[in-house]
Amino acid sequence: MVQFKLEELETMRKAGWIIGTVGKTYISEIYQLDRVRSTEEFEKVIKNISLRAIKIGNDGKKCETYESAILKKAFKNLIELINKYKSNFDEVKDIVLVYSTFYLGINYNNKDYGSGKKSD
Numbered sequence: 001m002v003q004f005k006l007e008e009l010e011t012m013r014k015a016g017w018i019i020g021t022v023g024k025t026y027i028s029e030i031y032q033l034d035r036v037r038s039t040e041e042f043e044k045v046i047k048n049i050s051l052r053a054i055k056i057g058n059d060g061k062k063c064e065t066y067e068s069a070i071l072k073k074a075f076k077n078l079i080e081l082i083n084k085y086k087s088n089f090d091e092v093k094d095i096v097l098v099y100s101t102f103y104l105g106i107n108y109n110n111k112d113y114g115s116g117k118k119s120d
Helices: 006-025 027-034 039-055 066-084 086-109
Strands: none
Touching: 006 027, 006 039, 006 066, 006 086, 027 039, 027 086, 039 066, 039 086, 066 086
16 A cells, blocks of 8 residues: 655545546546546546546636636646556545545535535
């Protein structure tokens, strides 16, 4: 088991937040991430997610914002981590997947499933 540095975990957390936000609109991207079996596949899925993330803001509308620029850096750092831990990429993937499903769950808990109303 890899002992990740705090800044590496923070990179995975930020990437997970982005993936969870994208998953709110494109849930299939999270399923694809779960099925990744190589570093090459992992990088390809992250590339696809980053292309979707650039177009999606927190509210699900298409936008180009400062936040989009931050997203690019988080994925750049994630790609560097994937390459650094090639032999243990699955540990990186699993942590990113846990964070992304956590943030996706928060998004769903904050909505009344389709009505747009906040739940108590």
